[in-house]
Amino acid sequence: MDELIFFINRVLISGTVLGSIYALGAIGVTLIFGILRFAHFAHGDMMTLGAFVSFVLAAALASMGIMLPLPMAFVVLPVAMVITAILALGIDKGFYAPLRARGAKPVTLLIASIGVTLMLQGLIRLVFGSGTQNIYVGGETKEIFRFDMSWLGGTRPISITEPQVIMFVVTAALVLALHFFLTRSRLGKAMRAMADNAPLAQVSGINTALVVRVTWVIAGALACVAGTMLSLDVALMPDLAFNIVLPIFAAAIVGGLGHAYGAIVGGFLIAFAETLAVFNWTAVLRPLNAVLPEGMALPANLALVPTEYKLTVAFVILVITLLVRPTGIFKGASS
Amino acid sequence: MSGAGNPVATGWDSPLRRGLILFGLMFLLVLAVGMVQGQASILLILVQATAYALIALGLNIQWGYGGLFNFAIMGFLMVGGASTVFLSYPVNMAFWQSEGPFMLGKALLAFLAGVALVLAVRQSHRIGITGKLKTTLVVLAWFAAYVLYRSQIDPAAAYIESSAGFVGGLGLHPMLGWAFGGLVSAVIAFYIGKISLGLRTDYLAIATIGISEILRALIKNMDWLTRGTMTVSPLPWPTPIPQQLQGMGSSIPESFVYARLGFLAMAVLVLVLAFIVVQRAYGGPWGRMMRAIRDNHIASSSMGKDVKGRQLELFIFGSILMGIGGAILATFTQIFDPSGYQPINHTFMIWVMVIVGGAGNNWGVVLGAFLIYIVWVISDPLAQMIFLNLSSLTNSIGWGAIPEIDSRALQMRVFVLGVVITIALRYAPRGLLPEVVKREG
Numbered sequence: 001m002d003e004l005i006f007f008i009n010r011v012l013i014s015g016t017v018l019g020s021i022y023a024l025g026a027i028g029v030t031l032i033f034g035i036l037r038f039a040h041f042a043h044g045d046m047m048t049l050g051a052f053v054s055f056v057l058a059a060a061l062a063s064m065g066i067m068l069p070l071p072m073a074f075v076v077l078p079v080a081m082v083i084t085a086i087l088a089l090g091i092d093k094g095f096y097a098p099l100r101a102r103g104a105k106p107v108t109l110l111i112a113s114i115g116v117t118l119m120l121q122g123l124i125r126l127v128f129g130s131g132t133q134n135i136y137v138g139g140e141t142k143e144i145f146r147f148d149m150s151w152l153g154g155t156r157p158i159s160i161t162e163p164q165v166i167m168f169v170v171t172a173a174l175v176l177a178l179h180f181f182l183t184r185s186r187l188g189k190a191m192r193a194m195a196d197n198a199p200l201a202q203v204s205g206i207n208t209a210l211v212v213r214v215t216w217v218i219a220g221a222l223a224c225v226a227g228t229m230l231s232l233d234v235a236l237m238p239d240l241a242f243n244i245v246l247p248i249f250a251a252a253i254v255g256g257l258g259h260a261y262g263a264i265v266g267g268f269l270i271a272f273a274e275t276l277a278v279f280n281w282t283a284v285l286r287p288l289n290a291v292l293p294e295g296m297a298l299p300a301n302l303a304l305v306p307t308e309y310k311l312t313v314a315f316v317i318l319v320i321t322l323l324v325r326p327t328g329i330f331k332g333a334s335s
Numbered sequence: 336m337s338g339a340g341n342p343v344a345t346g347w348d349s350p351l352r353r354g355l356i357l358f359g360l361m362f363l364l365v366l367a368v369g370m371v372q373g374q375a376s377i378l379l380i381l382v383q384a385t386a387y388a389l390i391a392l393g394l395n396i397q398w399g400y401g402g403l404f405n406f407a408i409m410g411f412l413m414v415g416g417a418s419t420v421f422l423s424y425p426v427n428m429a430f431w432q433s434e435g436p437f438m439l440g441k442a443l444l445a446f447l448a449g450v451a452l453v454l455a456v457r458q459s460h461r462i463g464i465t466g467k468l469k470t471t472l473v474v475l476a477w478f479a480a481y482v483l484y485r486s487q488i489d490p491a492a493a494y495i496e497s498s499a500g501f502v503g504g505l506g507l508h509p510m511l512g513w514a515f516g517g518l519v520s521a522v523i524a525f526y527i528g529k530i531s532l533g534l535r536t537d538y539l540a541i542a543t544i545g546i547s548e549i550l551r552a553l554i555k556n557m558d559w560l561t562r563g564t565m566t567v568s569p570l571p572w573p574t575p576i577p578q579q580l581q582g583m584g585s586s587i588p589e590s591f592v593y594a595r596l597g598f599l600a601m602a603v604l605v606l607v608l609a610f611i612v613v614q615r616a617y618g619g620p621w622g623r624m625m626r627a628i629r630d631n632h633i634a635s636s637s638m639g640k641d642v643k644g645r646q647l648e649l650f651i652f653g654s655i656l657m658g659i660g661g662a663i664l665a666t667f668t669q670i671f672d673p674s675g676y677q678p679i680n681h682t683f684m685i686w687v688m689v690i691v692g693g694a695g696n697n698w699g700v701v702l703g704a705f706l707i708y709i710v711w712v713i714s715d716p717l718a719q720m721i722f723l724n725l726s727s728l729t730n731s732i733g734w735g736a737i738p739e740i741d742s743r744a745l746q747m748r749v750f751v752l753g754v755v756i757t758i759a760l761r762y763a764p765r766g767l768l769p770e771v772v773k774r775e776g
Binding site: 312 | 530531536538540541545546553555679683690739742745749754756757764
């Protein structure tokens, strides 16, 4: 029983946490690619930016002496989402829109997004320093829920932290909201139409400029959520999301670029692949030692890849996907 | 640009005059920085800028000549650095006298056996196994090969790390190390190119970034080969190092100036040789063919050009220069530290150099490399100056001093780099010295 609990704690929970974050980021990447046809490299730093916006708001709230039972950064999330969305619109207006107006190739936009990455990264570190910040500004503690498993014969509890629970709930709610927006609302349908065929959408009377703006608003808001959740779960630092922007791209590509549901599936797929690859199988298979003949005991570490190579799993999956099925699991834009 | 419509360009439009003016301005900039920071430190900047110019030339072959996206530059620099460590670092007798070489040999055999297994299974359609079954078998063969290799390399790595530290070097001349860096880069570039060159540009960008991260993870964690995060130093120089000159009786400041001058001469020699070759290739039929492929690969392939093969060629040539450049950088700093490599300093900065300088124009790329590197280096002290002034201002109006000025000012470099590239893309997308397109009649 303990082995199963260990598996749940180490794989199921941490994989879902990572998957939620990858999925939220990958949706933004994939939407931007679907509408604007370029790989938005600065998405990771938009996530960091969103996290820092939450941090500033939460700190402001805490300095006013407001105390709440939930983490402060979570309470201010709606406002932070709005602010990050506005910032995202500003970034588009300032850096990408002029290039698009000139008819620049997607490659140029990709390079421009790297410029934006550098600027955001430099700016965030100039303002907040390069150290780690504590996003629990009110002095809240990370509450840990422990589910006792003794009724099933387990000695260790299943443990999950409060931010993780919040993250599951928020991710599920946002994904559902996005689903209804894309399938039910007029604007959502317009977005899908434009992702399918931009010129056709334009001649059939869709306001493409509006669609572009909505895309940035959604991408920015989701990036803010993902960044804040990540910093609640791990820690808030300036290179928080730059390190995971590549797995996010991997998730978006594995799911099929331009395909919102694919991004969600891809996010969880990559996350579980990473956690399973570094998972030490001996911990689960230990009972087998009793059955195995003498001298055939399981080695102490039976992980598929050493922990240092956790991130490379995402890249290997990415490269294999690009080679074997460049359109992704769901049929996205082709390579 | 001197198009067919106006054959004789004058003033700012004349590429030659423009180039001369810009290079003159850069020379003045170098002099100014040299006056402020001293001879030794401008020489340090110049040596590194020369290495970066070589790397930027490599990217210019790939992106400027061929339109190929390569974001794996950091990976190639690390490969170059690690190769020169392996060739030029003194021999580690503790390793050669231990069981290490034997165990590594076994690991190599396991690796070859794994490769043979995979290749054999891939031929299984010859005995009638096809379709899903064959795919499954190939995947299983890969897995078996991986397990086989891991079963041999893991104990070997653990043994070497605990007994001898790491493999050590071969103790050869550093210049050979540079050449070896280029060679290893070429081999790796061949495989990367084989895998990824068929992809469209933005996919290629992401795939190459991923590959460069894989390379970094490997070099950082293969402690038995590269000593990983424990770093290798001191690497030998091809020219006398300052300590040797001091031994010969020159004063400490002088020894640094002369030692760096000597190294600079070597680096410039390599750069000039590479430049001549690359420039000649650009003007020749080979370069014309490459530009034709870049501008319209469908048309060139219908003219019978082997587009994929040619692109692979470009990718390899560019990567050789990157590997050599990375080796020079590692040799010069005398320390190989895998955790010191960052995508910002070692991939994106090179891109900024090529785009600001002018993709496709070798003179422009060299200009861009020197210019951007100097801007990168001097924005740190400049930012510190600004911050110190601001800090005294905020102090005087009662807000308190700005904390951690040192680490913040360092970040200014990243910000400036971002600003430079966005401005360049918007207002001078073809660079300071744009590619000169010649058209006949």
